Amino acid sequence: MDHFILKSEQQFLETMMARLNQQADAMSESEKARMRARIEAKLKSGKRLTPEEERFLQQTDPQMYMQYLRIRQMAQALKTQLKQAKTKTQVNRIIATALGAVSKDDPAREYIIAALTEVAREFKSSPAYKELPDTEAELAKQKNKKPHPATKEEDKDEDDSEDSFDPMDWSPLQEVIDELPSFDHPA
Numbered sequence: 001m002d003h004f005i006l007k008s009e010q011q012f013l014e015t016m017m018a019r020l021n022q023q024a025d026a027m028s029e030s031e032k033a034r035m036r037a038r039i040e041a042k043l044k045s046g047k048r049l050t051p052e053e054e055r056f057l058q059q060t061d062p063q064m065y066m067q068y069l070r071i072r073q074m075a076q077a078l079k080t081q082l083k084q085a086k087t088k089t090q091v092n093r094i095i096a097t098a099l100g101a102v103s104k105d106d107p108a109r110e111y112i113i114a115a116l117t118e119v120a121r122e123f124k125s126s127p128a129y130k131e132l133p134d135t136e137a138e139l140a141k142q143k144n145k146k147p148h149p150a151t152k153e154e155d156k157d158e159d160d161s162e163d164s165f166d167p168m169d170w171s172p173l174q175e176v177i178d179e180l181p182s183f184d185h186p187a
Helices: 009-026 029-045 051-060 062-084 088-100 109-124 127-131 136-145 152-160 172-179
Strands: none
Touching: 029 051, 029 109, 051 062, 062 088, 062 109, 088 109, 109 127
């Protein structure tokens, strides 16, 4: 291994990219084809790529790598929203909204749907999901069973300042959908 002093961050980046490119160049065409097929299969099933597969994709198909990063961000956003859901009904609503927000014209639509579906499947098989009440009505019943240590004056203030906005029921995707223009056309 060559040891030399790196004079700048740019040199370091260039050196690392050269080494990564050497690894991809060292692969035979049949190995590259197998790697592409494995990556394609994982993307179609909504699975995450290994760091090695990510590097390969970054080197051989930078545009698809950028699509992959976008898909992972969308999947992570869905995962975060699902963790904030208070009921199974909210979970289903969040999943439907996320899947419905994927454009039919998106070139990575198949991969996005697969990734979002995989996140939804994983969440629905988790203990956190199983503990959620089915509906908002069941959630309210659970909250009513717990004693509330607030004084009468605090209760009065809470009633006066009742707000219909629930931050746990908010989603960035829903906000975007709400901002889209609607066209009322008589049938």
